[in-house]
Amino acid sequence: MVWDLARLLRPPSPRLLSFVTIVRFLEQQTGQQLGQNLGGWNDWVWAQPYEPHPDYAWLKGQWYSQIDPRFADFFPRGTPSVIRLDEIEWGGVAVNGIPPLEYPARLAAADADYLEDDNIVFGIAMNGEARAYPKRVLAWHEMALDRLGGVELTIVYCTLCGTVIPFESVAGGEHHRFGTSGLLYRSNKLMFDHGTNSLWNTFEGVPVVGPLVGSGARLTPHAVVTTTWGEWRARHSDTTVLSLETGHRRNYAEGAAYRAYFGTDALMFQVSRMDNRLLNKEEVVVMRFAAPDSERRLPLAITARFLAANPVFHHRFAGLNLVVVTSAAGANRVYDAGDTRFVEAAGAGEVADDAGRIWRVTEGALRLASDAGVRRERLPAQRAFWFGWYAQFPDTELVR
Template identity: 45%
Template sequence: MLVIPKIKKKLFFFISLVLTFSSLLAINFPVGPTGNRIVEKDDTAQFFLDLLREDDPYLTARALKYIEENWQEGYEIMLLEATYFARSKRHSNKLLQILQQKTGKKFGLDYDKWFQWIWKKEAAYPAEYFEYKSKLHRLIDPKFGKYFLNRSQQSTIRLDEVRWGGVLQDGIPPLRSPKMIRPLEATYLKDSAIVFGIEVNGDARAYPKQILAWHEMFVDEVGGIPVAGVYCTLCGTVVLYKTEHNGVNHQMGTSGFLYRSNKLMYDKATQSLWSTLEGEPVIGPLVGKGIRLDYLSVVTTTWGEWKKRHPDTKVLSLDTGHRRDYREGVAYRDYFATDDLMFTVPEIDKSLKNKDEILVIRLPEDPDENLAISSRFLKRKPIYKNSIGKTPFTVFTDKSGAHRVFKTNTIEFLEYDGNRTAKDSKGNKWTVKENSLEGPDGKILERFHSFNAFWFGYKAAFPDVTLIK
């Protein structure tokens, strides 16, 4: 998610501008004869919102008095978010003093430590937090209000872990039915360029990282199937979903929010927020409806390797309808250059470096069965066999470092040429295709849907994942 680089240090021009003119935006409140807003005594959400009215000392003083006198556990996150979005350092320090006094914690303006401390406790925020979060973020984008208002009974994730990523709804514009071109026309691409490759019903497509990093999502029909490919740049995942479920084609977009540094999608019809990693709604009216999108495989490889395997592939055109610097390595250059995080997660697991790449393998029918395999480990083992649940699989890693996983049952593979040919223990030759392994007598082994991710983001989303490294 593209954000202003110093967002973790909190204040920046866009927020200042929005909050300065907040009374002109989305929230209109009745006013008394002096011009001050009329606030009901128990309107907790409004008192916390008034903390941001630095232009009205009366309102802020009254809000501070109410909060000090009525403090309860669970107010920490509301006060922290007000401190985070305060326009001036002087005002944020004033709010910080109360936060430190009430909690006994002395983290200063280190927001990562504050958030991690709150997230390590049991969730204790009041029901008013949903209203507060809605109205607070409506000051940034009026569309944000729909995500949280009246959602207290429609959430499967902790609301205090949902953070704004620095952009408006679809502020990072998804590519909808993007223009595709043939390989010979893609003169802008080097053979070494990283692409995300998919094949659906024989329709092969390549989505270069240098373009998709600016858009983070494509929505299209591939091989006759409506799909959405979601790229979370912060957590390194590209997941391909079938967007049709039980006859409904969900029109997905970029919400502007994150959960544990993982991008949250939204659907246009209900404004529900969806997990990128699980393909299901987590906040909003679609929660609890039994909706989980089916996902398909994505392979991270090089343009040279992909077009060699798929000479009839299509690839994204530079003509996206948007003006961006699509040169390789431009988007997120600073973020990808270090192991630092832009948004913290509840706990850092040092089994691998934060942005070490892993291959993710899950059982759709049993999501608790969950494996993460280090890509560095797999590059040392071009053939790797294991099982998940009761399903044996084999990972083939080619010369570009791309991983393809197949359900191999009892068949053991001993050789792989790093390209298209594998040989089993009986000497039979198999052809490695994009979605299947084809062997003697027409035998076909099914592809196991998988994708790559950064270790830190996946571990944060699935703390019980089994790591192989």
């Protein structure tokens, strides 16, 4: 219970508890002289064996319910969890305080005159339908519920971790409607499903707290590319793009959302695991694949800087022959190369293999130019900030 009290050092309002009283009690019980150093207490708490009081989840819910009563719904007594509850933090907003976009209005490319060619977009293509989600719009909402190519999608953007992942909303035959919980785990946003109020890890697409823990539910991720509007539109002339008519009042100018956070290497929230091989917010292309000999999913991170210098890069990992193709604008796409060895770019949107054959770079696959039926499939991968990825997957392999 001592470390449970340590978590109370970050209350909704200092009026609700006497910091001095709690600090004194903690120092007496632990022998630590950390005063009101919240970061120091966090480090001490996370270094202890995880043995929470049986009512810790309930206590956490009651505590956060002083901010928003709905927080209590995530932490009923006895709720199951597969993560450390003491690493769940309040993110500074109420439940759905960052409002998701639900089936947002969209425009044809020719009508999107608010976008400049160098604006950053997240491009997704499903079953022949392409759509761009501009960073300047999605960053204010961090989630879009949409339908693309006949597939129901939940597109999650954790701005703190720099990660966009499109998941299928249907898992195990159930169509889950997700929202933003207002809570974080290791600085990564936790989403929740409205049906059960389970909290889901947005890197993995699995429930980590609540009734769905242990159910086997897992969302299917899809590929996304971070690129410029100009490059995406050139590759997909029939693309649609989000409209600025979102139903919300925000400054949707390029770079306006989270300008201060994106502009420095400083973190907004403390995490329990750090690695100094890279700067906190250096961008890495990340992916996870099933291990050949077990049910584990192995994590891999490759720096975007390295890939820019190696635009056709092969890497053997988790039994796969991966190839990462990087465009002149820095857009990264990952494919399962199978038994093919690709050696160089061969013009806009094309690569050549070691036999001199030309392959077209598409959103779904690398396609042999002379026979479109021969293909090497695209694999789900996305960008992330190094600190956010490492905090979740400290056993990751890093290529830099």
